[in-house]
Amino acid sequence: LAKTTQPISMDSYEGQEVNITCSHNNIATNDYITWYQQFPSQGPRFIIQGYKTKVTNEVASLFIPADRKSSTLSLPRVSLSDTAVYYCLVRYNTDKLIFGTGTRLQVFP
């Protein structure tokens, strides 16, 4: 049974680095792992995507270990505006798209 789990919530302070992990069993070798950010009353917004090792863009990094059973979204130096819910999205067996359970990040001043 495809299951994609994340911590329910995380707290951080402005300026700190935040790492959010997504556990996903049995995803295929070439399937992408994508992370989204969602604010209340809005649709999710793309953050970063990758399928192996490490990917970095201007807002985040994505770390994927060799066994691909998990992935970690890293947000450097978070600010108050990063307070949101973060979701990972994976595709199992090139068929079902499964969102993670979501992690509510609260950033404090």
Place this chain on the structure above:
Amino acid sequence: KAGVTQTPRYLIKTRGQQVTLSCSPISGHRSVSWYQQTPGQGLQFLFEYFSETQRNKGNFPGRFSGRQFSNSRSEMNVSTLELGDSALYLCASSPRLVEGYEQYFGPGTRLTVT
């Protein structure tokens, strides 16, 4: 470039009725996916369409159906509404199939079933 638009934004229906939701993707995007979001179940995948063909379908009953038109616009239909169908329905578009491409989400349609 205009974003993904969904209509209507809010909808109230009665149990047993049917509903049709519409999604207009970003110009040039050929892939449209639909998701249901509820507090209890989170974000769940409904369908994925590309070039008018349904490519994948999530684990939802046959009451949930969809289609994509030649201009890439998409509709989803829910028949015989149940209270549990109350949710935010999100549409997302992508230049190609979801794999490897960023999805752009619309604001959603909030469906309330009474």
